[in-house]
Amino acid sequence: MEVVVPFAAETPKTRLGDVLTSSERSTFARAMLADVLAAIDETGHEPTVLSTATLPFEDELASVPPSASVAVDTRSLTDAVDARLPDEGDDPVAVVMADLALATPDALEALFATDADVAIAPGRGGGTNALVVDHPEFRVDYHGMSYLDHRAIAREAGASLAAVDSFRLGTDVDEPEDLVEVLVHGTGRSPARLREFGFRLADESGRVGVVRDGESTLES
Ligand SMILES: Nc1nc2c(ncn2[C@@H]2O[C@H](COP(=O)(O)OP(=O)(O)OP(=O)(O)O)[C@@H](O)[C@H]2O)c(=O)[nH]1
Ligand SMILES: C[C@H](OP(=O)(O)O)C(=O)O
Secondary structure (H helix, E strand, O other): OEEEEEEOOOOOOHHHOOOOOHHHHHHHHHHHHHHHHHHHHHOOOOEEEEEOOOOOOOHHHOOOOOOOEEEEOOOOHHHHHHOOOOOOOOOOEEEEOOOOOOOOHHHHHHHHOOOOOEEEEEOOOOOEEEEEEOOOOOOOOOOOOHHHHHHHHHHHHOOOEEEOOOHHHHOOOOOHHHHHHHHHHOOOHHHHHHHHOOEEEEOOOOOOEEEEOOOOOOEO
16 A cells, blocks of 8 residues: 655645744654654655655654655645546555654554445544545545545445544644643654744643744643
8 A cells, every 4th residue: 555645845834834933843843754654654655755846854754764765746735646546447545644743653554454445534623634545536635624524535435434433643744722632642742842842832822832942822
């Protein structure tokens, strides 16, 4: 099975713009990518980063497993992923987003082990955080409520469908409040980078949030 990891290399994680500078967002996005690639590698699969630009494996990415490779595709996310999906007779293809900072080998293996033609790990808010496609007519349509769209596309294609219920795969890191989950549950480079940036957990408002050293605003 091919495992594809889409990655917006140039201006990643714009929705974190209120709490991270552009340079920090780039570093953090690469830290999450490195964590995701390491988890995939531990499942015994060789990840291909589907990137919008070339990615030198240095700095934040210096530690990525040697099994990882990069394919550059400047098309939209949907078009770039569609071009990798299987045709008749091809092996299944998994698509795992690069912002799943909590992904573990166990969580990924549960997804990869599916018998369904299409298996989807939804993200909170209706997105599609990871999926496995083993059907020649299924194609993606990302953004918006893509989980519901992908269910409908699978049905129309006559593909059997499985939803994978996973906290770790369901947590994509999009908004400032998602940083709490990275600090609570993350184990790799992603929480380490956030701590280096000065973020820490705080429960001053009754619900756990994050604060940054020198700043008083609580993000939760
Ligand atoms: N190859 C490719 N990957 C993309 C593209 N847009 C987003 N991604 C990746 O797809 C996954 C989900 O992305 P989003 O959360 O929707 O977008 P993002 O760019 O990470 O963050 P925002 O700028 O805050 O929307 C992440 O792994 C991104 O790196 C794209 O146009 N091409
Ligand atoms: C790519 C997109 O991600 P989100 O914007 O929901 O994080 C989706 O899951 O359709």
